[in-house]
Amino acid sequence: MTPEQFLEFARVLPEPLLLVSGEGQLLATNQPVADMLGLRRQELRGKMLFELVTQSTDDVVKYLQACSSSRAMVIGSLTLRKNDGQTLICRSQGAVIQPWSPESSSLILLRLENRTLASSNFVLLNQKIDELAKEVQRRKQAEEALWKANQELEIRVEERTTALQETLNELQLTQTQLIQAEKMSSLGQMVAGIAHEINNPVSFIYGNLHHAYKYTHDLLKLVQIYQQLCPNTPLEIQQELEEIDLDFLIQDITKLFQSMTVGTERIQEIVKSLRNFSRLDEAELKQVNIHEGIDSALMILEHRLQARHEYPEIKVIKKYSQLPNVTCYPGQLNQVFMNILANAIDALEALAVNSQTTDNQKLTNNNPQIQIKTEVINEKWIAVSIADNGLGIDEQVRSKVFDPFFTTKTVGKGTGIGLSVSYQIIVEKHGGQLSCFSVPGKGAEFVIKIPVNSVS
Numbered sequence: 530m531t532p533e534q535f536l537e538f539a540r541v542l543p544e545p546l547l548l549v550s551g552e553g554q555l556l557a558t559n560q561p562v563a564d565m566l567g568l569r570r571q572e573l574r575g576k577m578l579f580e581l582v583t584q585s586t587d588d589v590v591k592y593l594q595a596c597s598s599s600r601a602m603v604i605g606s607l608t609l610r611k612n613d614g615q616t617l618i619c620r621s622q623g624a625v626i627q628p629w630s631p632e633s634s635s636l637i638l639l640r641l642e643n644r645t646l647a648s649s650n651f652v653l654l655n656q657k658i659d660e661l662a663k664e665v666q667r668r669k670q671a672e673e674a675l676w677k678a679n680q681e682l683e684i685r686v687e688e689r690t691t692a693l694q695e696t697l698n699e700l701q702l703t704q705t706q707l708i709q710a711e712k713m714s715s716l717g718q719m720v721a722g723i724a725h726e727i728n729n730p731v732s733f734i735y736g737n738l739h740h741a742y743k744y745t746h747d748l749l750k751l752v753q754i755y756q757q758l759c760p761n762t763p764l765e766i767q768q769e770l771e772e773i774d775l776d777f778l779i780q781d782i783t784k785l786f787q788s789m790t791v792g793t794e795r796i797q798e799i800v801k802s803l804r805n806f807s808r809l810d811e812a813e814l815k816q817v818n819i820h821e822g823i824d825s826a827l828m829i830l831e832h833r834l835q836a837r838h839e840y841p842e843i844k845v846i847k848k849y850s851q852l853p854n855v856t857c858y859p860g861q862l863n864q865v866f867m868n869i870l871a872n873a874i875d876a877l878e879a880l881a882v883n884s885q886t887t888d889n890q891k892l893t894n895n896n897p898q899i900q901i902k903t904e905v906i907n908e909k910w911i912a913v914s915i916a917d918n919g920l921g922i923d924e925q926v927r928s929k930v931f932d933p934f935f936t937t938k939t940v941g942k943g944t945g946i947g948l949s950v951s952y953q954i955i956v957e958k959h960g961g962q963l964s965c966f967s968v969p970g971k972g973a974e975f976v977i978k979i980p981v982n983s984v985s
């Protein structure tokens with residue numbers, strides 16, 4: 530770079546710049562240098578750098594040599610001697626722009642910077658950096674707080690949703706229980722009422738049958754005595770004796786009384802069963818015979834098992850094992866038997882209707898039956914299985930049968946609470962298990978497992 534080129538480019542720059550030779554001779558300076566020193570630019574021409582500074586010639590030469598031999602900027606400090614006699618400490622940055630050669634000395638560009646200004650700028654810059662760093666920190670913290678709040682909000686929303694879902698489930702469950710309880714209690718009350726109404730007259734009949742038989746027997750004996758003692762009975766009596774066929778009457782009346790006794794005993798059995806089913810008086814835990822509960826539920830459903838119109842008879846095959854008495858809420862267990870048996874009958878009836886309306890062999894069943902099996906699993910558990918050979922349950926439906934209000938039946942036929950309540954009763958009230966198995970098209974099986982001393 531020639532001094533002219535330097536001047537050309539230094540002219541437009543606001544900072545003080547000097548072009549000096551390796552020996553310290555000023556080759557060119559720009560206006561800011563002159564301003565700094567309080568001189569005119571012409572006055573600077575041809576001067577040596579050490580004439581303008583307070584440092585010794587040696588120090589200045591050493592500094593310039595360092596600049597000449599370094600590729601990087603060399604930072605130094607020069608104290609300028611101003612025209613008005615004052616001094617000005619400057620930071621200088623020197624860089625060689627033409628290295629020394631045998632033909633020409635090296636050329637060094639010096640950039641001066643007022644120390645106080647620089648340091649105040651530096652302080653200002655530092656302040657700015659500090660402020661910026663603080664701002665960045667503040668933003669980071671705000672962002673973190675926001676993220677945290679967001680996270681907390683999400684958790685809260687999730688918790689709320691879960692709580693709401695739980696409440697909804699509980700409400701649904703309570704609703705199903707209420708409906709079922711209402712249904713069962715009116716059914717139970719009706720059954721208990723009927724049982725009571727039948728029981729009284731049947732008791733009279735049964736209680737008097739024995740006397741009636743004895744009286745009849747006595748009267749017949751009297752007739753026989755008459756016959757023996759008065760062989761010449763008047764014609765009118767003879768005719769009457771022939772008409773009523775006394776010999777046959779004597780034979781038949783015994784049979785008649787026997788069958789009347791069997792009949793009334795059967796009615797008493799039914800009454801007992803009805804009472805057993807309703808068990809209105811037994812909300813408490815009791816030790817009961819499970820088979821009696823199943824039989825009483827069957828008794829209530831008896832009318833649906835017999836052949837009717839389009840439905841063939843449903844056979845009930847009982848495979849009862851020797852079971853210990855089970856500690857349970859008997860009225861509730863009876864509800865479960867009733868629900869599962871009623872579903873089995875529904876499935877068999879649906880199949881019967883299907884058989885009449887379709888040619889599909891898979892959907893016909895000429896031998897509708899319900900198999901009830903009981904067994905002891907071990908000394909602590911028993912199992913009751915109720916299986917039908919009805920329509921069966923698709924896998925898709927099977928996963929939902931215990932859900933409250935799930936039904937595949939038409940309005941009025943099913944409400945979808947039978948199995949959900951049964952599940953509640955078996956699993957939650959008795960600590961047992963209720964499972965459903967099915968081969969679609971072949972039938973369904975419900976297995977109840979309960980501990981012998983479940984709720985103790």
Ligand SMILES: Nc1ncnc2c1ncn2[C@@H]1O[C@H](COP(=O)(O)OP(=O)(O)OP(=O)(O)O)[C@@H](O)[C@H]1O
Pocket residue numbers: 868872873876917919920921922926930935936937938942943944945946947948949972973974
């Ligand atoms: N033995 C079975 N065979 C075929 N499907 C069955 C059987 N038992 C239950 N299901 C299916 O499970 C569903 C739910 O049964 P659940 O007893 O809970 O309700 P529901 O019988 O429809 O109505 P509700 O019992 O309240 O009168 C039934 O709608 C039916 O689709």
Ligand SMILES: [Mg+2]
Pocket residue numbers: 868871872943946947948
């Ligand atoms: Mg049902």
